[in-house]
Amino acid sequence: MKTSGLSLPFWIGLRYLAAKRRNHFISFISASSMIGMTLGVAVLILVLSVMNGFDRELRERILGMVPHGVIYEQGGVQDWRSLVQRIEQQPGVVGAAPMTRLQGMMGYGGRVQGVMVTGVDPDSESKVSILPQHMLDGDVGTLQAGEFGVLLGDLLARHLRVVVGDRITLMLPEATLSPAGVLPRIKRLTVTGIFSVGAELDANLAIVNLDDARKLGRLTAEAQGIRVKFGNLFDAPQGVWTLVNQLDGYFTGSDWTRTQGNLFHAIRMEKTMIGLLLLIIVAVAAFNIISTLVMVVTDKQADIAILRTMGARPGTIMKIFMVQGIAIGVVGVVLGTLLGIAGALTISDIVAWAENLFGFKILSADVYFISYLPSQLLWEDVAIITSASLLLSFLATLYPSWRASRVQPAEALRYE
Numbered sequence: 001m002k003t004s005g006l007s008l009p010f011w012i013g014l015r016y017l018a019a020k021r022r023n024h025f026i027s028f029i030s031a032s033s034m035i036g037m038t039l040g041v042a043v044l045i046l047v048l049s050v051m052n053g054f055d056r057e058l059r060e061r062i063l064g065m066v067p068h069g070v071i072y073e074q075g076g077v078q079d080w081r082s083l084v085q086r087i088e089q090q091p092g093v094v095g096a097a098p099m100t101r102l103q104g105m106m107g108y109g110g111r112v113q114g115v116m117v118t119g120v121d122p123d124s125e126s127k128v129s130i131l132p133q134h135m136l137d138g139d140v141g142t143l144q145a146g147e148f149g150v151l152l153g154d155l156l157a158r159h160l161r162v163v164v165g166d167r168i169t170l171m172l173p174e175a176t177l178s179p180a181g182v183l184p185r186i187k188r189l190t191v192t193g194i195f196s197v198g199a200e201l202d203a204n205l206a207i208v209n210l211d212d213a214r215k216l217g218r219l220t221a222e223a224q225g226i227r228v229k230f231g232n233l234f235d236a237p238q239g240v241w242t243l244v245n246q247l248d249g250y251f252t253g254s255d256w257t258r259t260q261g262n263l264f265h266a267i268r269m270e271k272t273m274i275g276l277l278l279l280i281i282v283a284v285a286a287f288n289i290i291s292t293l294v295m296v297v298t299d300k301q302a303d304i305a306i307l308r309t310m311g312a313r314p315g316t317i318m319k320i321f322m323v324q325g326i327a328i329g330v331v332g333v334v335l336g337t338l339l340g341i342a343g344a345l346t347i348s349d350i351v352a353w354a355e356n357l358f359g360f361k362i363l364s365a366d367v368y369f370i371s372y373l374p375s376q377l378l379w380e381d382v383a384i385i386t387s388a389s390l391l392l393s394f395l396a397t398l399y400p401s402w403r404a405s406r407v408q409p410a411e412a413l414r415y416e
Contacts, residue, residue, distance in 0.1 A: 030292045030328060036285030037332025038339065041389050044278040045340025046347065048381050051271040053348075053374025058264055059233065064130035065197050065205075066256055067227035069240035070099065074250035076221020083226055084124070086247065092239050094231050095127030098223035100213040105171040106206065108160040115156065115206045117170065119213020119223070128229040131195055131207065137164050138193020145211035149192035153202030157194045166191045170206075172216065187216060279388065285332065286392035293325050293400030300404075314405035321401040322394075329393020337386050344377040 077083055080098040087096040100119035105112055122143045126132045132140050136154060143149050150170075152162065162168055172185040189208070196202055208216070210223060228243065230236050233256065240253035257264075307317060351373040355361055362373060 029288060029295065033285055033288035033292050034328050034332040034335075036288055037282065037329060037389065037393070038336040040278065040281035040285050041333055041336025041385060042340035042343060043281065044275065044385050045337065045377075045382055046343040046375075047278060048271060048275055048385070049340075049344035049375045049377045050347065050373065051267065051274065052376040052378055052381070055264075055267050055271070056376050057374050058260075058267060060130070061197055062201070062260055063233055063256055063264075065201050066260055067099070067128060068230045068233050068236040069228040069243075069253060069255045070225045071228060071240070071243055071247070072225040072252045072254070073221075074252075076219060077223040077226060078221055080121075080223045080226060083247075087226060087228060087243060090239075090243055090246065092230050092232070092235050093228055093243075095124075095229040097121055097124035097128045097227050098210055098225075099227045100210060100217065100219065100224045102172060102213060102217050104173065106156070106160060106168055107171065108162050108166065108168040111160050113156060113159050113204070115170075115204055117150075117206045117208055117213065117216070119208050119210040119216075121210045128227045130197060134195050134197045136194045136196050138191075140193070140207075142192035143207065143209040143212075145209050147209075148187065148189050148212050149209065150189040151193040151195055151207040152191055153205045154194055154196040155203040156206065157191070159203070162191050164191050164193060170216070185216075282389050283392055286329070286389075286396040289325050289328055289393060289396040290400055292328065293321055293397060294403070296324065297321060297400055297404040318401040318405040321404045322397040325397030325400065326393060329390060329396070333386055333389045333393065336389070337382060340385075341377065341382065344375050347375045348373055 071083075071087065073083070077098065084096045084098065087093055098119075098121050102117040102119070104115060104117055106115045107113075120129075120131075120140075120143070122140045125140050131151075135151075138151065140151065143151065150168070152160075157163070160168065167188050167190050170187045170189050172187070195207075213219075214222065228236075228240065230239050236255040237257055240255045244251045244253045307320075308314075351362055
């Protein structure tokens, strides 16, 4: 029966892989190589998916509340409506809204907490912020000018132990003279809503009406600045300065990379470093393939010699053992990829189930900006991981296969 140059090494290589060996240690090393490759690929896909999840949550939650960019006018924005219209006409801008910020202290029932008070226009807030979609109680529309209502972050409300309808005290750092001496400015505010967007923001952010913020700060301008949302947040650094240069008047700008850039780049760097470290696990499994094939070549020297005496060329012998090693790698990579994909798609539910079962929190909202384990499976990551793993498996077969092709029949059969 005639066989092609590829089919003979292919079938012999698979036969060697499936055959029961006399040396059980070789079989154990071969299985260990396959299991190591499976676990390495699966863990790599799972961990990178979790890192992608943190990266996504950072963009959607933290950067959903923190403005992509802010445009400031010298002396404050006197007519924010006309300025917003001009900004929204610029390419790349998807929304703009006014903003005023004040720093102060909030107190209720003997408990005090430092806060950043942000004045917003309720009708424009949804264009630049995710706040309306993350209200736990109340609504952004309850912030009516002159009523001095306030929206509190969930952690801030819990610290002060307030609910919707309670009246809290806001103390601003600007002091006023009185017969009793120098006293801070104090204003009573009514809690009209509670939101939850992220731990850091939920612990120190309070939202009031833009007009109320102007009165609290005793400002002459309608707003301190204009928040700008871009279609692509990575366009913000360049887009802000483009807006500053195109607007008529004395304007300056700032973007999210100055306040949250370090956290964002830290997650990106951690993803890269963890990916490289976990790739070492795959590399170790590939080295196990080398040791497996070296021992198989030693065990099969008599078979190699017989094949050579029957006319098999060195290239054919090399292909036989390359097929065996690649088969180990392919099976391990395929199983690992399937296991990793399944884990990445279900890890959030599994962790939530374990937290409910054992009554503990892996990610506490008091510490992290999210309270659950996120996961985002990116197919390009899967493609890179599987390609790199298959390449390592292929490279691991070259040296043992080359050694097999150099076996001399006379030397191998001398002691048989």
